Amino acid sequence: MEFTVLTIFPEMFPPFWENGIIRRAIEQGIISASAINIRDFTTDRHRTTDDRPYGGGCGMVMKPEPLADAIRTARANAPSSKTVLMTPQGRPFNQRVAEELSLVEGLIFVCGRYEGVDERICRHFIDDEISIGDYVLTGGELASMIIMDAVTRLRPGALGGEESAARDSFSENVLEHAHYTRPRNFEGDEVPDVLLSGNHREIEKWRLETSLIRTFLKRPDLLRERPLSPHEINILKNWCSDIET
């Protein structure tokens, strides 16, 4: 999987690529990553990448020529890549989109600044438009890192053995159970006995129940995305009746 980022702030990216699972995935050849400075594709003395909007109004718009030349270069270097424009107007990013993107050969991220990019770029050079949420950022760079992060961990081999198992248990619609590690008693708060029992059936039962209950309490919206099984409904009923008594 090849990541290419088009940005006017390429220096934001090496620190992101030099740590943790991303760094290991690069070292193992699972992914490759590079940043292209859009400013290198300007032709004027001031290396201008933005200009005032036609129709007036505040803010600046990213010029189409430097972006088009940068995208052409990126595509020449990574031919079977999908060109993704990072924009507040894009389709909302989520785990399903991460899984979809993790299957392509390469991704070219166009990171806008200012008020956005010239519409001719959106019309003729972009394959997909993605937003990472309904809040306004100062640019698309952090959004592209979030996508690279979520997509990398889905690539085969990116997560070590134990982590990948953990990932498999992650089903989209429930929050994870509580996690504990040593010491057993931390400032007077003890780890639940069941987790020390070595009884894996009971431990799995406790983990499923606590996942369901904390999803019900913190993110009931997730539970509406798929029907609860009779067993799961029972767990919630028992828990509710326990708190009623």
Ligand SMILES: O=C(NCc1ccc(CNCc2ncc[nH]2)cc1)c1csc2nc[nH]c(=O)c12
């Ligand atoms: O480039 C990005 N943002 C920079 C930016 C900021 C403002 C405007 C112009 N105003 C738009 C607006 N919409 C609602 C209110 N104001 C355009 C572009 C960006 C890329 S992905 C993403 N995902 C979530 N949020 C984001 O901002 C982004």
